Amino acid sequence: MNHHDLEHVDPPFPELGEEVELFLETEAREGVLLYERDGELQKKPMEPWEKGLRARVPVHTSPFRYCFRLPQGYLGSHGLGKTLPRYDRFFHLLAKPLPPEWALGTAFYQIFPDRFRQGRPGLAPKDGAWLYGGRPIRRKAWHEPPGEDGAREFYGGDLWGVLEALPYLEALGVEALYLTPIFQSPSSHRYDTEDYHRVDPHLGGEEALRALYEALEARGMRLILDGVFNHVGATHPWFRKALLDPASPERGMFTFYPERLRQLLGREAHAQAGLRLAPHPGALRLRKGGPHPLLDAPCPRLAPGRGPLPRGRGDEPEKRPLA
Numbered sequence: 001m002n003h004h005d006l007e008h009v010d011p012p013f014p015e016l017g018e019e020v021e022l023f024l025e026t027e028a029r030e031g032v033l034l035y036e037r038d039g040e041l042q043k044k045p046m047e048p049w050e051k052g053l054r055a056r057v058p059v060h061t062s063p064f065r066y067c068f069r070l071p072q073g074y075l076g077s078h079g080l081g082k083t084l085p086r087y088d089r090f091f092h093l094l095a096k097p098l099p100p101e102w103a104l105g106t107a108f109y110q111i112f113p114d115r116f117r118q119g120r121p122g123l124a125p126k127d128g129a130w131l132y133g134g135r136p137i138r139r140k141a142w143h144e145p146p147g148e149d150g151a152r153e154f155y156g157g158d159l160w161g162v163l164e165a166l167p168y169l170e171a172l173g174v175e176a177l178y179l180t181p182i183f184q185s186p187s188s189h190r191y192d193t194e195d196y197h198r199v200d201p202h203l204g205g206e207e208a209l210r211a212l213y214e215a216l217e218a219r220g221m222r223l224i225l226d227g228v229f230n231h232v233g234a235t236h237p238w239f240r241k242a243l244l245d246p247a248s249p250e251r252g253m254f255t256f257y258p259e260r261l262r263q264l265l266g267r268e269a270h271a272q273a274g275l276r277l278a279p280h281p282g283a284l285r286l287r288k289g290g291p292h293p294l295l296d297a298p299c300p301r302l303a304p305g306r307g308p309l310p311r312g313r314g315d316e317p318e319k320r321p322l323a
Contacts, residue, residue, distance in 0.1 A: 008022065008023040008024065008025070009021075009022060009023075009093060010023070013094070013095075013096055013098055014059045014093075014095050014096065015059075015095060015096050016059060016060075016061075016062055016095040016096065017058060017059065017060065018058065018059055018095070019056055019057065019058045019059075020056070020057065020058075020059055020093070021054055021055070021056045022054060022055050022056075022057070022066070023049065023051070023052070023053075023054045024046070024052045024053045024054065024068055024075070025051045025052045026052040026053060026070060027052070028052070028053065028070045028071055028072070029048055029053075030045075030046070030048075030053075030071065031045075031046045031053045031068055031069060031070045031071075032044065032045055032046060032068070032069040033045075033046055033055040033057060033066060033068060034066060034067050034068070034069055034074075034084070035057060035064065035065060035066035035067075035090075036065045036066070036087055036090065037060060037061070041084075043069075044057055046068070053068075059093060059095050061095075062093075062094050062095035063092040063093060063094050063095075064092070064093040064094075064095065065087055065090040065091070065092055065093075066090055066091050066093070067084075067085060067089075067090045067091060069084075076089045076090050076091065077089050077090065077091050077092070102222070103176075106175045106176050106222065107173055107174055107175045107176070108174070108175070108176045108177070108178050108224070109169055109172070109174040109176070109177055109178065110177075110178040110179075110180070111162060111177060111178070111179050111180070112157075112180045112189070113157050113158060113159060113161075113162065113179060113180065113182060113203050114154060114155050114156070114157045114188045114189075114190075114203075115155050115157050116157045116161060116162060116165070117157055117158075117161030117162060117164060117165050118142060118155075118156050118157055118158060118161050119158050119159070119160025119161035119162075119163060119164050119204070119208075120158055120160045120161075120204065121156060123156065123158050123160075123201070123202050123203070123204060124139060124154060124155075124156025124158075124202060125137060125139060125154050125156075125202050126139060127139035130186060132151065132152045132186050132187060133152070135149070135152060136152070137149075137152045137153075137154060137186075137188075138152055138153050138154065139154055139156070140153050140154060140155045140156075142155060142156070151187035151188050151189050152187070152188070153188055154188050154202070155188075156202075157203075158202065158203045158204045158208065159182065159199075159203050159204040159208035159209055159211075159212050160204050160208050160211075162177070162179075162212055163208070163211055163212045163215055166215055166216070166219065166221075170219055170221065174221070175221055175222065176221060176222035176223070176224060177216065177221065177222070177223050177224065178224040178226070179223070179224070179225055179226060180226050181193060181225075181226050181227075181228060182199055182200060182203050182209065182225065182226075183195060183196050183197075183198060183199060183200060184198045184199070184200045184201070185200060185233055186233065186235055187233075191228055191231075192231075192232070192233030192234065192235075193228065193232055193233055193236065194232070194233045194235040194236045194237075195236070195237075196227075196229070196232075238250045238253060239254065242254050242256075
């Protein structure tokens, strides 16, 4: 994000809804504060102060995005320009609660594990090992360009490969890794998780995650995992129970629409009759405010000497059925 000098923001770390005073050092004697609210541009005239201009405004959202209109042009995070900058080039002010102190100014490097680096090629899923969205997954050669199958395409990158690349990443000046989802899933992007308590065996499982974490810790680097806990995939046990048993506690975790529910149950009936059924790709959003066993349960911390990570259903990659 693009931050205004916090010495010119009072208070520098406001509560959401709190009023802040923004100061701008300039020779201009007039100007307008421009800020975005609900997709619309709002305007507030600025007042003079001893070193330039100032304005008071409540922080209604976080990040609070704003810029300045001066006689000589528009001033945003990328400097002075003749036209109104895009919103991503406004100044950004974060309201509390803030990220942890260590994160401010840290150099992050985001990694999509399947496409980053192969450490152990044997972990990669075989071509056609299971169906995704009614079609077999594809095992791609490492230098083969991406095709039309999207999330069905697996290149076979894994966490062991990330571990091998740490010297290179450290030399770049990287201070923290941000991994896109690594939990078990039938897709290569893994945003439609089917088991939040199991690191995908095709990425190296809990053993690889533990090794990566310990190596990062030894280098003084941080690890961030993308936990998309507000939705699950169609193969997740919570959704399977919710679909098949209206009286189950899991049913209250999802919102079902009657026509779509009839379609899903019809597909399930076909599957139980021995016909082919492939889970629909994509993620199913958990009902807002509904029960959430994963978030309500205690979560073991990933740190040396504090016991093992939660185990899955075994150490070998699961052989997902074709139907």
